[in-house]
Structures are given as C-alpha cells and as structure tokens.
Amino acid sequence: MSDLKQDTERNILQAASRVFIKKGMGGTRMQEIADEAKINKSLLHYYYRSKQLLFEAVFKNTMLEFIAIISKIFNSDEELKIKIPLIVETYTDYLGKNPYIISFILRELQSEPKIILKIVEMIEIKFFKFFNQVAQEVSEKKIKEIKPEHLFINILSLTIFPIIAKPLIRAALMKGDNEKYMQFIEERKKVVADFIFSAIY
Amino acid sequence: MSDLKQDTERNILQAASRVFIKKGMGGTRMQEIADEAKINKSLLHYYYRSKQLLFEAVFKNTMLEFIAIISKIFNSDEELKIKIPLIVETYTDYLGKNPYIISFILRELQSEPKIILKIVEMIEIKFFKFFNQVAQEVSEKKIKEIKPEHLFINILSLTIFPIIAKPLIRAALMKGDNEKYMQFIEERKKVVADFIFSAIY
DNA sequence: TATAAATTTGACCAAATAGTTAAACTAAAA
DNA sequence: TTTTAGTTTAACTATTTGGTCAAATTTATA
Incomplete structure (x- = not known):
C-alpha cells in the first residue's frame, strides 16, 4: 500500500469522523464527507464500500x-x-x-x-x-x-x-x-x- | 371543528410521537407515521403542513x-x-x-x-x-x-x-x-x- | 520508455422520500 | 333532495442521496 493511498484513506476516515460524530449516521450525507475531505464522492466508495462500512470504521x-x-x-x-x-x-x-x-x-x-x-x-x-x-x-x-x-x-x-x-x-x-x-x-x-x-x- | 377531525388530528399526533420519539426527526419517514396512524400519507400534510411542523408539535x-x-x-x-x-x-x-x-x-x-x-x-x-x-x-x-x-x-x-x-x-x-x-x-x-x-x- | 496497476474523477442510475394535486367521498346545511 | 364545505385518498412530481461505471490520470514496474 503506497503512502498516498494511506494518506487518502486516513484523510477520508478523519473527515468522516468529524461529520459522523457531529451529525450521526442518519444525519450525514456522503457528499458532505467528500466535501470535508476535499475529494470526489466516488473515492469514498472506492476505499470503503458503503456508507454503512465507513460508519462502522468510524464508530x-x-x-x-x-x-x-x-x-x-x-x-x-x-x-x-x-x-x-x-x-x-x-x-x-x-x-x-x-x-x-x-x-x-x-x-x-x-x-x-x-x-x-x-x-x-x-x-x-x-x-x-x-x-x-x-x-x-x-x-x-x-x-x-x-x-x-x-x-x-x-x-x-x-x-x-x-x-x-x-x-x-x-x-x-x-x-x-x-x-x-x-x-x-x-x-x-x-x-x-x-x-x-x-x-x- | 368536528369530533372526527379532532380525533384524526390527535391520532396523527400520537402516532407521530411514537415514531419520532423512537427514531428521531432524521430517522423518521412520513410514510411510517401514516402507517402507524393507519391513514394516508397526504392526511399528515393536510393537518400539519410539513414534516418539520409535525415534528415541532411532537417535540x-x-x-x-x-x-x-x-x-x-x-x-x-x-x-x-x-x-x-x-x-x-x-x-x-x-x-x-x-x-x-x-x-x-x-x-x-x-x-x-x-x-x-x-x-x-x-x-x-x-x-x-x-x-x-x-x-x-x-x-x-x-x-x-x-x-x-x-x-x-x-x-x-x-x-x-x-x-x-x-x-x-x-x-x-x-x-x-x-x-x-x-x-x-x-x-x-x-x-x-x-x-x-x-x-x- | 513502455506497460501495467492503482487511484481519481465526472456522469449517470435507481431507490427513497417529502410534498402536491385533483378527484372521490362524507356529512351537514339549505 | 341538492348543495356545500370538510375530509380522505390515489397518483404523481421533484429532489435528494447512496451507489455504479467507464474513462482519465497518476504511479509503479518491466
């Protein structure tokens, strides 16, 4: 796994944490996480298959x-x-x-x-x-x-x-x-x- | 206001309370409230203009x-x-x-x-x-x-x-x-x- | 350098969902 | 009985949203 990939993955997890912790699973939009991480929404699904899995990682x-x-x-x-x-x-x-x-x-x-x-x-x-x-x-x-x-x-x-x-x-x-x-x-x-x-x- | 209307209105508010209190504003679907009250979804909007207003009444x-x-x-x-x-x-x-x-x-x-x-x-x-x-x-x-x-x-x-x-x-x-x-x-x-x-x- | 693999993106899809509308139905008033 | 106002419904719309995919780009490898 390259450094860049690790960076992106961590970046996503941290951005997701910030949003999920404030707004909860139900109140969070994938687009909002993407914006927070300053990346494309598809990338979220590339690293974490679904909202549910990303949420579980954060939780x-x-x-x-x-x-x-x-x-x-x-x-x-x-x-x-x-x-x-x-x-x-x-x-x-x-x-x-x-x-x-x-x-x-x-x-x-x-x-x-x-x-x-x-x-x-x-x-x-x-x-x-x-x-x-x-x-x-x-x-x-x-x-x-x-x-x-x-x-x-x-x-x-x-x-x-x-x-x-x-x-x-x-x-x-x-x-x-x-x-x-x-x-x-x-x-x-x-x-x-x-x-x-x-x-x- | 007829008795029937009052009944329906109260019925809706009570059904909405049960659902909102369990699932919260974000987690609740209007359809679910309608099902709980055993009425049509449009009736919810007839008595309470929007989800937000219905929620505020419940809250x-x-x-x-x-x-x-x-x-x-x-x-x-x-x-x-x-x-x-x-x-x-x-x-x-x-x-x-x-x-x-x-x-x-x-x-x-x-x-x-x-x-x-x-x-x-x-x-x-x-x-x-x-x-x-x-x-x-x-x-x-x-x-x-x-x-x-x-x-x-x-x-x-x-x-x-x-x-x-x-x-x-x-x-x-x-x-x-x-x-x-x-x-x-x-x-x-x-x-x-x-x-x-x-x-x- | 050339090729392959990994990463990133934009366009798109399907499902869910709040809200609208016009028609049907009911009950009371004239 | 007819009319009118209030109530209820089914069908529909517009938007949001999670998720997909193929193409583009970047990075690693031969």
Whole structure:
C-alpha cells in the first residue's frame, strides 16, 4: 500500500469522523464527507464500500479511543482518595474538549444492536481492576459499603450527563449564556469530587 | 371543528410521537407515521403542513410533558430529607417506563437551536422553589454547603444517565442481559438515594 | 520508455422520500 | 333532495442521496 493511498484513506476516515460524530449516521450525507475531505464522492466508495462500512470504521475507532481514555484513568494505581478527584478532573476536561463524542456513541448505540455485540468484549474486561480496588477498599472499611458497579456508574453519570445535556442546561439554568455554562462545568470538577468524597468516606 | 377531525388530528399526533420519539426527526419517514396512524400519507400534510411542523408539535408536547413531570416532583412541599429519595424513586420509575423520551429530547436538542429558545421560558422559572429550598436548608446548616444548581444537576445525572446509557451499560456490565440491567436500575433507587444522602448530610 | 496497476474523477442510475394535486367521498346545511 | 364545505385518498412530481461505471490520470514496474 503506497503512502498516498494511506494518506487518502486516513484523510477520508478523519473527515468522516468529524461529520459522523457531529451529525450521526442518519444525519450525514456522503457528499458532505467528500466535501470535508476535499475529494470526489466516488473515492469514498472506492476505499470503503458503503456508507454503512465507513460508519462502522468510524464508530469502532471512536469507541476504542473512548474506552482507552476512560479505562486508562480508571485503572491507574493510586488509591481511591487520590484517584477519584483525578478521574473527575481529567474526564471532565476530556469531555469538555470533545463534547460530541459521547453524545455520538450513546445516540448510535440507541439503534445499533449489531455493533454493540462486537464491542462488548473490548469493554467488559477493562474495568476489573477498578472494580476490584473498590471491593477491596470497601472490605477494608476504607470507604462506605457500595457495589463497585454503582460507584462506577455514579462517577460516569456525574461527569458525562452535564456534557450531553449541555443545550438543556444552558437554556434552563444559564439563559443561553455559553460562558456561564463553561464556568459551571469548570466548577463541577471540585463540586463533583467533593460530592463523591462526602458520599463514600 | 368536528369530533372526527379532532380525533384524526390527535391520532396523527400520537402516532407521530411514537415514531419520532423512537427514531428521531432524521430517522423518521412520513410514510411510517401514516402507517402507524393507519391513514394516508397526504392526511399528515393536510393537518400539519410539513414534516418539520409535525415534528415541532411532537417535540413541544413531549418537552412540556417532561418538564411538567420533573417540576412536579422537584417542587413538592416536603423537606429535602424526604423529598430527595422520593424524587429518585419516582423519577427512576418514570424514566424506566418511558426510556425513549429523555434520549429523544437530548438527541434533538443537540441540533435544534431554534426550538430551544422558544422553550427556555417554559423551563427556567420552574425550579425556583427547589433552588430556594436547597439554599434555605444550606443556610440553616441542615445540609452541607452546595450550590442548588449543582445538587439539581447531580440528582438528574444520577437518575437520567443510567437510562440513556442503557445499551452501553447492559453490554459492558451485564453481558447483554436485560434482566440484570433492569435489576441494576431497580437497585439504584436505594443506592442513589443513599449516595446523595451521604453526600449532603 | 513502455506497460501495467492503482487511484481519481465526472456522469449517470435507481431507490427513497417529502410534498402536491385533483378527484372521490362524507356529512351537514339549505 | 341538492348543495356545500370538510375530509380522505390515489397518483404523481421533484429532489435528494447512496451507489455504479467507464474513462482519465497518476504511479509503479518491466
């Protein structure tokens, strides 16, 4: 495979990612991807046979990146007291900088049962370490009794939801002011970390 | 306006709601709505001029219902110690029974800035009572220091996120088992209430 | 350089889909 | 009963859109 071919292929995938992540599978037109990549529409079909296959390549990529980032944060070696504020801060920053990614994943998973199954294995094994750590610290009475899965989902809920509900929150609580919303998210780094801390210690 | 006409109009709106809420604006075909309502496609255009207008009617309806339910729960008269577990339980039940509604709202808000503006006023005034109550109980040292907006969003996060992330959670944590997922959500009624309780008392 | 292979393009096709229109039908009013 | 207004339908249109294909162009190989 020549360098040029690799370039074109990557160029297409990146352009497709930008468009798909913003507009979703249903809202994206092949022509729009071609424009974004500054190439002919036929080239999309030359490298990726169909819209569906191109979408799956994008989705898989996005999902892998997301899982990599999330599991890296959750599976570091610090004890929870150190780790949880770190998770909240790092994760809030990441989501704030890539606000479309999580909405994209959740939106597409809502209607794509086939892709899910393929991705299950990638995910389920990744959080054993964190789960074990929580179970361990519970049994040592370092933190209050809580099932690791629930603590895990609580952390994700508190960090992810405010990002995907941005339009709603900004409209309902900030009268449409984007600055106020961003400040609110910034505040949450400390608020959420304190909230979880109070809840489990 | 005759009874028949009202019936047809309502029938269309309800059919459209069912389809739009599941598949979204982009994913819905007018023919599908016509089939769901068991009428001719032209009738849709007779009563609602265009897909866009029909969609807006559905969205507005859905939003109003959602806001009504959520504000009713948040603005009741009990003190927080009683109210919060009630919010969590009632709200988890409602979301569990209507899992598509919140995904629908968030999904469509992601790409519809015009509709948002129209709906802002409806929302922003609705939660003063709850906000004041939280501020009050904080100042009386009944609960720990926290901004009302953050407590509000924390409660919503912890209840809503696990619903919209259902496919992800089920796949990653329950190996695809729907029963386990539903049991998990049921468990959360107590877990989340306890979690918040520990965090603010 | 000449030939073959890979890459890129523009023109085109078929299916899907929102929307239109005129005719048919229904029910109430005159 | 006849007329009129409101309702419903079938057939049609225009446009969008995913996808194809043969020709043109570029790159690699003999």
